[in-house]
Amino acid sequence: MSRLYATYHLSCDAAAIAARAQALALEQSIECPLEAVPEPAILDEIVARVDDITKLAPGRFAVRLALAAVTAPPEPGQLINMLFGNSSLQDDIALVDVEWPQDYLAAFGGPRLGIAGLRQRCGAHGRALTASALKPQGLAPAALADLAGTLARSGIDLIKDDHGIADQAYSPFAARVSAVSRAVAEANAARGGHTLYAPNLSGSLDDLRRQLDLARAAGAAAVLVAPMIVGLASFHALVREAEGLAVIAHPALAGAARIAPPLLLGKLFRLLGADATVFPHSGGRFGYSAATCRQLADAARAPWPPLQPCLPVPAGGMSVDRVPELLACYGEDVMLLIGGSLLSARDRLGAAAAQFVAAVAEHGAAHQAHNED
Amino acid sequence: MSRLYATYHLSCDAAAIAARAQALALEQSIECPLEAVPEPAILDEIVARVDDITKLAPGRFAVRLALAAVTAPPEPGQLINMLFGNSSLQDDIALVDVEWPQDYLAAFGGPRLGIAGLRQRCGAHGRALTASALKPQGLAPAALADLAGTLARSGIDLIKDDHGIADQAYSPFAARVSAVSRAVAEANAARGGHTLYAPNLSGSLDDLRRQLDLARAAGAAAVLVAPMIVGLASFHALVREAEGLAVIAHPALAGAARIAPPLLLGKLFRLLGADATVFPHSGGRFGYSAATCRQLADAARAPWPPLQPCLPVPAGGMSVDRVPELLACYGEDVMLLIGGSLLSARDRLGAAAAQFVAAVAEHGAAHQAHNED
Incomplete structure (x- = not known):
């Protein structure tokens, strides 16, 4: 199943980073607690996954999420919404990089000249x-x-x-x-x-x-x-x-x-x-x-x-x-x-x-x- | 002449705040040095004026600009462009308040219900x-x-x-x-x-x-x-x-x-x-x-x-x-x-x-x- 990979930098205690990364994955996918999910397929196919957590400095981490491409089809507004819509409202986090599946490149098209x-x-x-x-x-x-x-x-x-x-x-x-x-x-x-x-x-x-x-x-x-x-x-x-x-x-x-x-x-x-x-x-x-x-x-x-x-x-x-x-x-x-x-x-x-x-x-x-x- | 009043909070040494406020006024109006302005009327009618500088805390100031309404007619994109377009790229400044002339309210219209x-x-x-x-x-x-x-x-x-x-x-x-x-x-x-x-x-x-x-x-x-x-x-x-x-x-x-x-x-x-x-x-x-x-x-x-x-x-x-x-x-x-x-x-x-x-x-x-x- 196709995924986008988004990397965020955020400030967090080392003891809390795993939970914070998981909360970020929910915020940028289903935006609700896991217990509110009625269908197992949604857990597999829709919920964003924490792909990697890397310590950058004391109290500062890079979190890489795998977002389900199906939630953010190649429409520019919905893309940025699923990448950073709600999380932009948190003031200690930045969106720093994204890797797109190949079919997004063809769908968006890039520069003509x-x-x-x-x-x-x-x-x-x-x-x-x-x-x-x-x-x-x-x-x-x-x-x-x-x-x-x-x-x-x-x-x-x-x-x-x-x-x-x-x-x-x-x-x-x-x-x-x-x-x-x-x-x-x-x-x-x-x-x-x-x-x-x-x-x-x-x-x-x-x-x-x-x-x-x-x-x-x-x-x-x-x-x-x-x-x-x-x-x-x-x-x-x-x-x-x-x-x-x-x-x-x-x-x-x-x-x-x-x-x-x-x-x-x-x-x-x-x-x-x-x-x-x-x-x-x-x-x-x-x-x-x-x-x-x-x-x-x-x-x-x-x-x-x-x-x-x-x-x-x-x-x-x-x-x-x-x-x-x-x-x-x-x-x-x-x-x-x-x-x-x-x-x-x-x-x-x-x-x-x-x-x-x-x-x-x-x-x-x-x-x-x-x-x- | 009609003006919009925009208030910014920014970090700056007290000794430099007057010059910084003036630079902000240029950035959000003519975006070039005063010496590049060929017509005196532009200095009077187009260049934003520093209306007030208030110290909020040591090294922190509120700057109030009077922006010429004629530069930002009631079109939403151009309005936000003249309020914060370039200055948003400076990382120590926030746009905190705006006062609009009365005719903007009628032009934009506000909530219908x-x-x-x-x-x-x-x-x-x-x-x-x-x-x-x-x-x-x-x-x-x-x-x-x-x-x-x-x-x-x-x-x-x-x-x-x-x-x-x-x-x-x-x-x-x-x-x-x-x-x-x-x-x-x-x-x-x-x-x-x-x-x-x-x-x-x-x-x-x-x-x-x-x-x-x-x-x-x-x-x-x-x-x-x-x-x-x-x-x-x-x-x-x-x-x-x-x-x-x-x-x-x-x-x-x-x-x-x-x-x-x-x-x-x-x-x-x-x-x-x-x-x-x-x-x-x-x-x-x-x-x-x-x-x-x-x-x-x-x-x-x-x-x-x-x-x-x-x-x-x-x-x-x-x-x-x-x-x-x-x-x-x-x-x-x-x-x-x-x-x-x-x-x-x-x-x-x-x-x-x-x-x-x-x-x-x-x-x-x-x-x-x-x-x-």
């Missing part, structure tokens, strides 16, 4: 990819389009909306996406470039669909979505309908402490179809450690057949002077996202963006030369 | 309401319908699916909802009762709509939805389409530590239209303190014109012997939810449920007599 598809769309080979963001919130479509044109002429591979830009009165979605797409297309035509624009989609699935149609009609080649804000099920539904467009996942509302970032932003967003996943690199404005960031990148792009790899996009307060450090950390299969620090150059934005593009290209060339030696 | 409507539907006046859950996961529709019939004949006001019961092979949604609804209707007809059945809806908005149609066709009088799993925008879209049905919010995936439970499960779910909100009572299987539970109940049902009050539903490992304590804590405007401990009675389920119903009725009668003295 993946790293290879993104590279091909951007014409970016043998080097890391570059990205920037349209900010600040509050600019009108024409001003955002000006910024996008400047960034595209500098050769940035991907330009995304700031994730706070939605469908506000000062920058309505349709007008913004149309103006920005046109500016990027003109820049691409002028220099023979391949810059992609990813408008930020938000709202209910109805809203997401309307916005996807508008983005496609405007010629946008990608979309940005925050799966934890729109809901995992809506995210996956959108991925299925976004054929031909690159889907970039944003980490908003993904929290820091309760679902391990490598699992949530790496594995799970990849499983559901993100072609690229944005996350805060260590040493910026957020709290992820360097080790967490590397694990996240590994989860996003390590071999996981038949799923395509998902491109890691470290971000969150990066600047051009950190490019060598970032590439030393992640290698070339990465997209570097620098937003605010480029935009702070104001009138010199084009030069600053070109410097960013050149730094990444040079590192890639040096890397290739080194490999050919 | 509210406490008065639920009481009227259940014919429950002058006492607390009772609820139980259909478990365990793994039972077929006929077995779940048997349980529901027994609970309804005992006079339980609301019977809900276990939140882990979705659309699994062993209990497909359509077959289950049809069988359970019929059993509840027969019990209601036999005893002149008014028990409501709330099937659990899950999946994408498409799935939710299909399930809502099936629930309505089967005669179900309520629905159970986990807003943090389906996404706040899908939850609100569903509320708008569920006219005539009571909407019960489930806390799955709502976490414990990063958005204060009284804000998320009390205020926000109420604002978006939950008629009742389920949450773990202290002393059960989860970590909420008694004070948190009381604040949550207050947030759900305190006067907040023009919004109707939302019925608090403490749950999570309760038993009949705790009824007096629960009612002493919450008063009569509450629905007590006891699931697993009733179901553990197995063949004596009907008697155990009747004892639960009687305990709540007696407390209500004593309360009324006391008030009439």
